[in-house]
Amino acid sequence: MEKNITHYSLFIKFGEKKWMKNLFEEGELFLNTVDSYTKVENKEIGDSWEDVVQVDQIINFKLQINDQTLLTAPSGNVQIHIPDLRQNLYCLWSMSDEYVLKNINKEDNSVIINTSNYNGFVDKGVACSVVIINLDEFIKRVERELKRNNLKYQKGRVSYYDENTYKGLVTPFMKRKKYESQNEFRILVDYPQNMPLKIHIGNMSDIASYFDEEMELRLKFEINEEINI
Numbered sequence: 001m002e003k004n005i006t007h008y009s010l011f012i013k014f015g016e017k018k019w020m021k022n023l024f025e026e027g028e029l030f031l032n033t034v035d036s037y038t039k040v041e042n043k044e045i046g047d048s049w050e051d052v053v054q055v056d057q058i059i060n061f062k063l064q065i066n067d068q069t070l071l072t073a074p075s076g077n078v079q080i081h082i083p084d085l086r087q088n089l090y091c092l093w094s095m096s097d098e099y100v101l102k103n104i105n106k107e108d109n110s111v112i113i114n115t116s117n118y119n120g121f122v123d124k125g126v127a128c129s130v131v132i133i134n135l136d137e138f139i140k141r142v143e144r145e146l147k148r149n150n151l152k153y154q155k156g157r158v159s160y161y162d163e164n165t166y167k168g169l170v171t172p173f174m175k176r177k178k179y180e181s182q183n184e185f186r187i188l189v190d191y192p193q194n195m196p197l198k199i200h201i202g203n204m205s206d207i208a209s210y211f212d213e214e215m216e217l218r219l220k221f222e223i224n225e226e227i228n229i
Contacts (some may be wrong), residue, residue, distance in 0.1 A: 007096065007097045008094050008095060008096050008097075008135055008185065009095040009096075009097075009100065009219065010094075010095050010131060010132060010133055010135065010219075011092040011093065011094050011095075011131075011132040011135060011138065011185060012092065012093040012094075012095075012113070012115075012118075012129050012130070012131050012132070013092050013093070013129065013130045013132070014093065014115070014118045014121040014122075014127040014128070014129050015121055015122065015127060015128060016122050016127075016128065017128045017212055020128040020129065020130050020210065020212070021128075021210065023130050023204065024130045024203075024204050024205065024208060024210040025203060025204075025205075025210075026200060026202070026203065027141070027200050027201035027202040027203060027204050028198060028199075028200050029090055029142065029198065029199050029200075029201065030090075030196065030197075030198055031088035031089060031090045031187070031189055031191070031196065031197040031198070031199070032088060032089060032196050033085075033086075033087070033088055033089075033191075033194060033195065033196065034050050034051055034085045034087045034088070034089060034172075035050075035051065035083060035084060035085065035194070036196070037050040037089065038050045038051050038081075038083075042120070042121075042123060043120070044118075044120035044121050044182075045121060047175065047176075047179065049079060049081075049163075049170075049175075049176060050089075051081045051082055051083055051085055052079045052080065052081055052170050053080055053081070053082050053169065053170055054079070054080040054168065054169050054170060055077055055078070055079055055080075055161075055163060055166055055167060055168065055170055056077065056078045056167055057075070057076075057077050057078075057164075057165070057166075057167050058075065058076050058077065058078055059074065059075050060074060075164075077163055077164065084194060086190065086191060086192050086193075086194050087172065087188055087189065087190055087191065088188070088189045088191045088196070088197045089172075089186055089187070089188055089189075090142075090186065090187040090189075091182075091184050091185075091186045092132075092184070092185045092186070093118065093182060093183050093184065093185075094157065094183050094184065094185035095111070095113070095183070095219075096157060096183065096185075099111075099183055100221065104221065108220065109220055109221045109222065110218055110219060110220045110221070111218075111219050111221070112216055112217065112218050112219075113216065113217040113219075114214075114215075114216050115127065115129055115211070115214050115215050115216070115217070116214040117181070119214075126212075126213060126214055128210070128211065128212045128213075129210075129211050130204070130208050130209070130210050130211075131208060131209045131210075131211065131217065132204070132207060132208045133207065133208060133209070134206075134207035134208075137206075137207045138201075138204070138207055138208070139155070141201035141202065142187065142199070142201055144201075145199045145200070145201050146189060146199065149199070151189050151190065151191065152189070152190040153187060153188060153189045153190070154172070154173075154187075154188045155185070155186070155187045155188070156173050156185070156186070157173070157184070157185050157186075158173050158174065158175050158179075158182075158184040158185070158186060159173065159174055159175075160174070160175055160176065160177045160179060160180040161174055161175075161176065161177060162176075162177050163176045163177070172186075172188050173186065173188075
């Protein structure tokens with residue numbers, strides 16, 4: 001099932017060297033449980049709201065016992081969490097058409113991605129990266145492996161909301177605005193075992209590149225018509 005259909009120029013996976021080499025050389029994708037992401041201490045990877053399914057806003061909240069006010073909150077939010085969702089995630093940084101329009105340099109029609117901005121994806125040192133340039137083939141290989149294992153899945157971009165104003169249901173393809181720089185595309189797999197899942201799609205050297213140091217990716221676009229951003 002496709003969520004929030006849009007066009008993408010590339011995907012990037014950031015992470016520790018060992019795991020990025022496994023991804024590039026063997027096509028090993030590690031999908032951790034939604035529950036595990038709520039407990040990860042790394043603030044770039046973990047999100048205590050990953051299992052939130054609804055957010056409501058409150059105003060002038062009071063906690064009273066025997067006519068005595070113990071707590072007050074002029075404003076705030078209430079989240080409904082559902083632990084043990086039995087779902088696994090694979091997350092990628094994505095360059096969407098929307099990202100290009102927001103970040104393009106009109107002087108030379110280029111977009112620059114500095115990988116040093118994503119070192120938070122590792123606990124120490126420099127994040128290695130696998131840059132996927134043939135997105136259609138990557139998705140096809142992943143879907144083929146998931147179907148081979150009879151696994152139900154969804155895929156699509158993540159949208160970002162302001163938790164201080166948003167009120168309503170939260171889908172697995174929604175995150176708080178504080179994570180907006182992740183530009184996330186994710187694959188969500190139903191996995192009743194409630195444990196990490198690994199799948200292998202084979203060597204990715206024909207559809208991706210591997211880098212183990214900081215760099216700038218500079219992409220140039222041809223503008224076919226005037227754009228106003």
